[in-house]
Amino acid sequence: MFFYLILTMFLNLDIKKREKVAVIDDSGESITYGEICDFSKLFSKYVPKRSLIFILSENKIGSLLGYTSALSNRVVPLIISARTEESLYVNLRDLYQPEFLWVPNHLTKQLGYELVFSAWNYTLVKTNYPSTPMFDELSLLLPTSGSTGSPKLVRHSYRNIEANADNVRRLFNLNEDEKAMAILPMHYTMGLSVIASHLLAGATILLSNRSLLDKGFWSMLKEATSFTGVPYSYEVLLKMRFTRMDLPKLRIITQGGGKLTTEMWQALATYAQERGKKFIATYGQSECTARMAYLPSELAMSKICSIGIAEPGGQLSIVDSDGNESFEGEATGEMIYRGENVTLGYATSREDLLKGDENHGVMHTGDLVHRDADGCYFVIGRLKRFLKIFGLRIGLDEVETLIKSEFKTDCYCKGNDEKLVILVTDSSLVPLIPVFVEEKTHLFHQNIEVQVVEAILRNEAGKVINQ
Amino acid sequence: MTNLEKLNAIFCKVFAVESTTLDESFDKDHIDSWDSVHQLSLTSSVEDEFDIMLDAEDILEFTSYNKVKAILAKYEIEL
Numbered sequence: 432m433f434f435y436l437i438l439t440m441f442l443n444l445d446i447k448k449r450e451k452v453a454v455i456d457d458s459g460e461s462i463t464y465g466e467i468c469d470f471s472k473l474f475s476k477y478v479p480k481r482s483l484i485f486i487l488s489e490n491k492i493g494s495l496l497g498y499t500s501a502l503s504n505r506v507v508p509l510i511i512s513a514r515t516e517e518s519l520y521v522n523l524r525d526l527y528q529p530e531f532l533w534v535p536n537h538l539t540k541q542l543g544y545e546l547v548f549s550a551w552n553y554t555l556v557k558t559n560y561p562s563t564p565m566f567d568e569l570s571l572l573l574p575t576s577g578s579t580g581s582p583k584l585v586r587h588s589y590r591n592i593e594a595n596a597d598n599v600r601r602l603f604n605l606n607e608d609e610k611a612m613a614i615l616p617m618h619y620t621m622g623l624s625v626i627a628s629h630l631l632a633g634a635t636i637l638l639s640n641r642s643l644l645d646k647g648f649w650s651m652l653k654e655a656t657s658f659t660g661v662p663y664s665y666e667v668l669l670k671m672r673f674t675r676m677d678l679p680k681l682r683i684i685t686q687g688g689g690k691l692t693t694e695m696w697q698a699l700a701t702y703a704q705e706r707g708k709k710f711i712a713t714y715g716q717s718e719c720t721a722r723m724a725y726l727p728s729e730l731a732m733s734k735i736c737s738i739g740i741a742e743p744g745g746q747l748s749i750v751d752s753d754g755n756e757s758f759e760g761e762a763t764g765e766m767i768y769r770g771e772n773v774t775l776g777y778a779t780s781r782e783d784l785l786k787g788d789e790n791h792g793v794m795h796t797g798d799l800v801h802r803d804a805d806g807c808y809f810v811i812g813r814l815k816r817f818l819k820i821f822g823l824r825i826g827l828d829e830v831e832t833l834i835k836s837e838f839k840t841d842c843y844c845k846g847n848d849e850k851l852v853i854l855v856t857d858s859s860l861v862p863l864i865p866v867f868v869e870e871k872t873h874l875f876h877q878n879i880e881v882q883v884v885e886a887i888l889r890n891e892a893g894k895v896i897n898q
Numbered sequence: 899m900t901n902l903e904k905l906n907a908i909f910c911k912v913f914a915v916e917s918t919t920l921d922e923s924f925d926k927d928h929i930d931s932w933d934s935v936h937q938l939s940l941t942s943s944v945e946d947e948f949d950i951m952l953d954a955e956d957i958l959e960f961t962s963y964n965k966v967k968a969i970l971a972k973y974e975i976e977l
Contacts, residue, residue, distance in 0.1 A: 642934040646958050667934055670941075671954045821935065866914055875935045876914055 441503040441589070442596060444468055447633040451607065456492045456638045457647055464633070467499050470550070474500035477547050477555055482506050483563040483784070484531040485524065487513040487538060488617040490640040493553030495626065497533035498617065502592070506531075507565055507784075509572040509584065510618045513538065516871050526582050527572075527781050528560035565784040572778065573620055573717055581829045585620075585717045586775040586786065592627055594744060594771035595720035599628035601743040602725050603657070603683060603711070609634035610680070612655035614643065614664065615822070621687050624721030625659050643667040656680055661688030661822025665695055674702040687713040687722065688822030689848055690810060693736060700731040714738035714810070717824075719794050720772040723747070724808060737807045738800075745770035749802055750795075759806060765814060766800040769793050819848050820878055827851075833871055834864060843887050843895045851879050858883045901948070902977045905970070908943045909963065912936055925962030932961075940966070948975050 439446055447453075449465030462470075474496075478484065484501055486508045488494040494513075501508040509527060511520065513535050534542060536552050544556040571587040599605070611629045613636050615622035629636050637655055641648045643664060649671075652658065658681065660668070665686060684699060691699070691712070703710035709728035715721045724747060726739030741747040750756045751764035769792055776789035797815035800808045816827040827844040834842045834853065838860055846852040851874065853864055861883060865876035888896045899907070906917045913929060913936065926932045941957050944950070944966070950973045952960075959965055967977055 642937065644934045644937045644958055644960070649958070663935075667938060670938060671957060869914075869931070875939065877912070877939060 440468065440471070441499065442593065442627060442631045444471075444499065444503065444630065448607075451633060452635050453630065454492055454495055454636045454638050456490070457640055457651075458491070460492060462492055462496070467496065467630075468503075470496050471500040471503040473550075474506075474555075475504045478504065478506050478531055479562075480505045481562070481565060482531055483527065483529045483565065484508050484533055485527075485529045486510045486617075487515070487520075487532065487534040489513045489535060490613065490617055490622070490638050491535075491552065492638065493535070493551030494533075494617055495636075495638060496551055497553060498623070498626070499630070501533075502570060502589075505570075507569055507571065508533070509574075510623070511574060512616060512618045514873065519871065523582060524558075527584075527784075528558070528563065530558060530560050530562055532556045532558065563781060563784055566775070566787055568787075569775065569784060572784075573618065573623070575717060575777070575824065575826065581826055582779055584778045586778050586784070587720060588775055588788070591720045591772050591774050593631070595624055595722060596627040596631040598742045598744040598770070598772060599624055599722050600632050602713075602722070603628075603685070605629060605632035605634060607633035608656070610654055610656045611636050612652055612658045613638045614641075614648070615659060615661065615688075619822075620717035620721045621659070621661075621715065621822075624715075644671075652681070653678060654680060657683040657685065659685050659687070662686065662691050662695065663821040665691065665699060669695060669698055674698065674706075681708060683709045683711060683728075685711040685713060687715055689819035690736060696731075696736050700735070703728065704732060712736075712738065713742075714808075716794070716796060718774050718790075719768055719770070720774055722772070723768045723770070723794075723796075726807070730807070734803075734805075734807045737803075737809050739807055741768070741770075745772070747808060749800060757802075759802075761802060761804050763801045763811070764799070766796045766798050766808065766810075767793065768796055818846050818851060820851065820874060823872075823874065825851055825872065825874060830868060830872070834867070837867060838863070841887050846880075849878065853879065853881045854884050854887060855881060856884060856886060900977075901970075901975055904947050905944070905966070905977065908940065908947060912940050912943060920963050922962075922964050925964075937961070944970070948973070950975070 445468050447464035451464050452461045453464045455461040486497045488510050536554050539554045544558050547555040547557050568588040570589040572584040575583045613625045637651050699710045710731045711728050712726045714724040724738045725742050726737050746769040748756050748758045748767045749762040749764040773790050773792045773794045798810050799812035801811050802808050818825045830844050843854040861881045864881045865879040868879050869876040890896050910917050937960050941960050956969050
C-alpha cells in the first residue's frame, strides 16, 4: 500500500480504468480517467514543478482539470472562486504573486496577462512574478473563509489530501459505481473533498455549477447516487419538497458545513428511513482538509443533531475547562481532532509558504462540544469568532476590517448562523453597509442586520463589551 | 397598496433595487445576484404576501420579473 502511494499519481488517478467516465458537468460533456491523466501530462509541459498557480474556479470540467493537473505535477494551486470580487482578488495576487493563473476564458481579457494555452473553456496565463520558494510537501492552498477574501490561507500537504480522500471513501464505503452530485464549490474545502474522495474511488462525479433552483440541477440529481450539501442546500431541497420526489438511484444524502435545525434533521432522517436511504451528517473544518466526524446513518433517528464519532483514520477527544483531556465517557469542553488530514497550518504572507508542519497532526477545533455516554459528540458552541451562514464561514474580524477600511468607521460584528449583526455608531451607514458586505462577500443582504449604538464600548483589554 | 405595488416592493427588498429598474429585462441572466438564495427569498416573500403555496415547478420558473407576474396570474392573483 505504501509503495503504491509513492509510485502512482495523485489519488492513484493513473491506475483507474482509462475508459471510465470520471466527470460529467452541466454542459453535458464528460471526461474519462484516461483523459485526466493525459491532460495532466500536457499541463506539465507548460507549468514547471513547484510553481504557484491561482485557479479561479467554477464547478466545471476545465476548473477540475486545473486542480488534478496541478496536484499531479507538484504545482501548488490557490483555489478561489471565479466570482471573487476584484479588489479581493487583487489583494491576494499582490500578496502571493502567482507565476500562473488558470482561469475561465471569459476572464482572460480583464486580467491582461500573456496567454499560454486554452482547453475546456479555461486558459493558462503567465504573470511576470518570479518563482516562489515553497515547502516541499505543500500541495494546496485554500482560503479560510470562502467569501471575505481574507489573505489567511490554509496550507495542505499531499498526505492531507490523500488521507482525507481515503477517510471519506471508507466512511461512505465508496466504490466506482457511485455517481456523486457535486454542487458545493471547488474553492470550498468540502466541495473539493467530494471531488477527491470520488476520484480516489474511481467513481463518477456529476459536477454542477448551477443554482439549486435551476431545472438542470434537478434532472442531474435524478442520476445521482449521493448528494452532499450544507444546511442551506437542504433548506432549498426541502422547500422543493424533494422528499416526495421519486429519486430511486439516490442512496446517500449527506450534510456538513454547519448545524441543521432539529426540524430539518428530523425531516431528512425520516425521509431516509422511509425510503430506504442513508442520511449521514458530518462535521469538518478546512483546517483538517474537510471532514473529521460523522454520524453513522443507523443513529440518525436517535442522536438528533449529533456530529457523531471520528471518521475512519481520525480520533476525537475533549479538553475540559480544567485542562484534562478525555477520549471516552461523558464530557464537555473544546473538541480536539487527531489525524493525517490535519493541515500544516496557515499562511498570511508569501514567506509563510516555506513553513513546514506546525500542527503535527493535532487540531484544537475551537468548537465547544458535549460527548454523551455512548460516545457521540454534539456541538454546543464556538470559541472562535466566526459565523457559518449558508455553509459559508464568515470571519467576524475580517468583515470588521472590510467595513472599517471602506467607511473609515469603528464597528463590531456579532450574530448567529442565521444573521450577521453589525454595530455602528453612524446611522447614515445603515443602508450602505448591507449592500457593501453583500458585494464583497456574496452573503445575502437580508441575512445582515445593522444596528446603531451610541458607542462601541471596549474594556481595557480591547474586548468589545456592548454585545 | 395594489398587488402590483406589493410585488414590486418584494422585488425591491430582495434585490435591493429601485422599482424603476423592474422591467422585462429584469431576469436571472441580467441580474448578477440572482442566485438560489435570492430566488428562494423571492418565492417565500411572494407566498407570504399573497397567501399562496407555490408548486415546486413554479419555484423553478421564478427566473424573471415577467415570469413571476405570469405565474401569479395562474394562482389567480390579479396584478
